[in-house]
Amino acid sequence: MLDPAEALVLLATGEMQIEGRLVDASNATLLASVTADGLTAACVYKPVRGERPLWDFPDGTLAGREVSAYLVDQALGWDLVPPTLLRDGPFGPGMCQLWIESEPLEELVDLLPENRVPTGWFPVFGGVDGGGRDVVVAHADDVRLRRLAVLDAVTNNADRKGGHLLLTAEGHLYGVDHGLCFHEENKLRTLLWGWGGEPLADDEVAALTRLRGELADGEPLEQALSEHLTVTEVRTTIRRVERLLRTGRLPNPSGHRHAVPWPPF
Template sequence: MTTLVELLDVLQHGEVGFVGQLSDSSNLTVLVDVTLVRDGGQEDYCWGIFKPEAGERYLHDFPAGLWRRERAAYLLSEWLGWGIVPPTVVREIVPLGVGSLQYYVDNDGSHYFPLYETRPDLHPQFLRMAVFDLLVNNTDRKSGHVLLAGSHPADHVWGIDQGLCFHQDPKLRTVIWDFAHEAIPPELVDAVEPLAGEVPEEVASLLSPEEVAALQSRASRIVRLPWLPEPQSEFPYPWPLV
């Protein structure tokens, strides 16, 4: 596979095989392999992370169907041109039912805390992720949800586990507070600004009207006050931290 379109095609239409369950996840999370046989016999293959709605634990503040938020976060990341969330589609996979299927990011196990300390060259990507989390109201940006892929100098920082985003009430919980009070670069503000007026339909269709309005309000805040906030809630960090 050489393009994003081809990768999304594999995720959406490929044959799925079950590899194993991630035992340390709070919701059912399954590692799968996905194979698509194209005309001429060529096979495209990747690993993916499947999170079915049927495997979600009850949450008092988020309705069932966290796959909608996983997909919405991916679509918004792509619309912004930031490439933060790995390619994510919605699929129904027997016998688990409907859920999000996200491209598995091959990584060396590094996560935010050690990377922030040892890789100052990645700080612009971390700051951009902090802006993204502020925009989508991420309530679960653990250190282990920040992955590094690629090879220097083309290293790319990915953000995974976006199921607890887009709530209409302020709920930002993240480990990325190192950029508090820093100015948001103008190019990031410019990318966010159109959202204050209108949210892309493909994103809006996955959220409630109240959540769409709150997303617009947060975009407006970033435009009016282009700096990253300090922790303000009673519980500003997710748990566990990693």
């Protein structure tokens, strides 16, 4: 796999060739290749003109939100989001993200019979499968998933599905599809509620403290986010970081039910 810095240069400067389309995506999501200086890599290209209008997010902003999630992840220092940037492509400006080859995710998130949740896993919500059997969506108590839960709390991710988690053969976990992030209203919807209310670990506090410093007025990260988000959305992001540091705990779902995306995978 390319070094992240090399990947960003290749994504930004490489000649893009469309290879196909991911038909299950709700917005136009194209598989492409980028080539420059003898290097070629696969990438995901989401042109802004292919974004489906939503009632609660401004039109034409999803690509910038994906880039913003990458920038926040880089500030946290966790490498949870693949290299991502905005660039022009065959169908105009759009998000371009390094393609990640992934393995099955059952070791981290799964749909299980209600009475077979492994030790060390958190059940999130239950239901009934097509055969009338009681089942539960659950996830492992894993530091990689937990860091994604912290990232999602910061970015206010409204769509953390199981299908948006990618596990490489080397065991590195990535999160993708961050278009529905950074809304000024609380919209956190995720499968990763297992740590709700738990105290933040020391390394999480350190990462959030570093992030808060980089979000200060005039700092490069604050200015970069302002290119993609509204002033209110940037300020609300800062308040979410400050709230996490003040309470010292991961957020709990509001109300009596876990707010989860649908479908969950």
